[in-house]
Amino acid sequence: MQEMTHYIGGDHVKGGSGRFADVFNPATGEVQGQAPLASRAEIDHAVEVAQAAQPKWAATNPQRRARVMMEYVRLLNRDMDKLAEALSREHGKTIPDAKGDVQRGLEVVEFCIGAPHLLKGEYTDGAGPGIDMYSMRQPLGVSAGITPFNFPAMIPMWMFAPAIACGNAFILKPSERAPSVPLMLAELMEEAGLPAGILQVVNGDKEAVDAILEHEGIASVGFVGSTPIAEYIYGKGCAHGKRVQCFGGAKNHMIIMPDADMEKAADALVGAGYGAAGERCMAISVAVPVGEETADRLIAALKPRVESLKVGPYTSGDDVDFGPVVTAAAKENILNLVQSGVDAGAELVVDGRDFNLQGYENGFFVGAHLFDRVTPDMDIYRKEIFGPVLSTVRAGSYEEALKLAMDHEMGNGTAIFTRDGDAARDFANRVNVGMVGINVPIPVPLAYHSFGGWKKSAFGDLNQHGTDSFKFYTKTKTVTARWPSGIKDGGEFNFKPMD
Numbered sequence: 001m002q003e004m005t006h007y008i009g010g011d012h013v014k015g016g017s018g019r020f021a022d023v024f025n026p027a028t029g030e031v032q033g034q035a036p037l038a039s040r041a042e043i044d045h046a047v048e049v050a051q052a053a054q055p056k057w058a059a060t061n062p063q064r065r066a067r068v069m070m071e072y073v074r075l076l077n078r079d080m081d082k083l084a085e086a087l088s089r090e091h092g093k094t095i096p097d098a099k100g101d102v103q104r105g106l107e108v109v110e111f112c113i114g115a116p117h118l119l120k121g122e123y124t125d126g127a128g129p130g131i132d133m134y135s136m137r138q139p140l141g142v143s144a145g146i147t148p149f150n151f152p153a154m155i156p157m158w159m160f161a162p163a164i165a166c167g168n169a170f171i172l173k174p175s176e177r178a179p180s181v182p183l184m185l186a187e188l189m190e191e192a193g194l195p196a197g198i199l200q201v202v203n204g205d206k207e208a209v210d211a212i213l214e215h216e217g218i219a220s221v222g223f224v225g226s227t228p229i230a231e232y233i234y235g236k237g238c239a240h241g242k243r244v245q246c247f248g249g250a251k252n253h254m255i256i257m258p259d260a261d262m263e264k265a266a267d268a269l270v271g272a273g274y275g276a277a278g279e280r281c282m283a284i285s286v287a288v289p290v291g292e293e294t295a296d297r298l299i300a301a302l303k304p305r306v307e308s309l310k311v312g313p314y315t316s317g318d319d320v321d322f323g324p325v326v327t328a329a330a331k332e333n334i335l336n337l338v339q340s341g342v343d344a345g346a347e348l349v350v351d352g353r354d355f356n357l358q359g360y361e362n363g364f365f366v367g368a369h370l371f372d373r374v375t376p377d378m379d380i381y382r383k384e385i386f387g388p389v390l391s392t393v394r395a396g397s398y399e400e401a402l403k404l405a406m407d408h409e410m411g412n413g414t415a416i417f418t419r420d421g422d423a424a425r426d427f428a429n430r431v432n433v434g435m436v437g438i439n440v441p442i443p444v445p446l447a448y449h450s451f452g453g454w455k456k457s458a459f460g461d462l463n464q465h466g467t468d469s470f471k472f473y474t475k476t477k478t479v480t481a482r483w484p485s486g487i488k489d490g491g492e493f494n495f496k497p498m499d
């Protein structure tokens with residue numbers, strides 16, 4: 001079994017707290033490693049190292065910083081297979097999904113190559129007599145990020161790439177359930193030319209997170225994970241005077257209008273609902289067909305598709321649609337929620353409860369489930385399941401479907417499938433959700449736009465990546481400068497150096 005490390009000051013450092021978390025191979029159920037859980041003293045040490053390294057990095061001109069990002073992109077592509085394999089081994093997702101995870105992070109690194117342009121300030125020539133005014137964007141100092149298990153490559157890169165491109169040092173506290181890839185990402189950054197101490201990885205749990213939130217030497221904290229922890233971190237981080245952005249859970253609705261192309265809508269729902277075993281914050285977990293006839297057609301199109309989904313380990317190659325969920329506890333939680341749906345009277349159209357994979361009996365596999373006739377009072381509707389379970393709520397009208405999405409406490413993503421431009425436009429304008437798809441089931445914005453939900457899916461003002469990230473990781477300083485004119489009335493130069 002592998003004993004994992006932290007990555008501090010450019011070195012792999014063994015955990016010193018004596019506390020560890022088991023890291024599983026979700027396909028076999030075996031413990032394959034142990035992640036050290038950092039103590040407060042280990043966080044203190046990482047912050048000291050970061051503080052010592054950061055001023056020189058901040059003083060490195062933005063073009064040189066961007067060149068490190070350029071080289072990093074090359075190295076990520078070079079090591080794509082290795083990263084994807086390590087990611088699938090700990091997370092369980094298929095290799096194509098794991099490559100997508102790395103790729104979407106890599107695209108944010110590509111965006112950060114634009115740092116010299118993105119960091120340019122504003123300038124007003126002649127704001128008054130002899131007065132010019134300009135603003136500059138300066139790094140915050142040391143930033144920290146706390147990330148979830150479900151995108152061990154993409155989400156850390158969403159945070160550390162812009163933070164570092166802006167001249168900050170960054171301390172990453174990844175999920176203790178998938179720590180290998182974050183460590184590899186930090187190593188690769190140094191191979192790309194990043195000085196030691198600018199990107200560090202400290203593994204840990206609540207103790208490490210609390211130490212980060214309370215540390216005076218950390219200026220900002222980014223978080224992605226479940227909503228209760230997002231709320232906790234936002235409150236505590238703000239109370240300690242930090243700049244904080246937290247992104248939480250989701251319950252994403254997809255509305256299917258009567259005029260939608262039903263075959264395309266069903267294909268989209270299967271990919272968006274069951275891909276990565278539903279362990280995506282942008283997964284569609286609620287289908288809302290408008291009208292009984294639409295609902296009947298949708299269920300008829302979905303049922304055979306869901307029944308034929310192939311579940312298996314990532315080692316089976318392209319033949320698998322999705323893999324296991326991350327832990328035995330996650331599996332139990334999903335199956336309990338499915339049972340609650342059955343008990344509450346929802347119709348289980350596809351029942352994956354007895355799913356078993358020969359040779360992988362101890363793996364955390366969950367079969368695909370499809371519910372019909374779910375109602376908003378049920379736990380399977382209200383709670384985030386984060387598993388391969390799609391709930392169908394039948395709506396009588398477009399307004400009723402819109403109201404469902406609007407009344408849910410989560411507001412990460414949503415989609416509408418229709419051929420009616422009016423309906424699509426109205427939906428995009430009125431829905432109180434941060435990311436909207438029109439005939440696109442998973443509307444994840446590309447790196448140069450920004451990513452973020454509304455309502456209980458996000459806390460804080462600025463989104464991730466895009467230009468928002470450069471705002472989040474910098475402070476604006478505005479300078480007003482008066483240089484009295486040295487030109488006399490007659491035009492003769494009258495410069496007197498100060499002594």
Ligand code: NAD
Nearest residue numbers: 147148149174175205206209225226229247248249250281
């Ligand atoms: P999680 O909230 O359990 O853990 C996220 C991070 O918080 C981890 O690093 C973990 O170590 C830490 N943490 C856990 N408990 C803590 C505590 N009590 N105090 C302090 N820190 C704690 O989330 P997860 O299970 O790793 O990830 C899945 C969740 O993340 C889902 O809810 C999903 O919707 C959400 N998510 C959201 C987005 C988004 O952008 N909105 C993206 C991906 C995942």
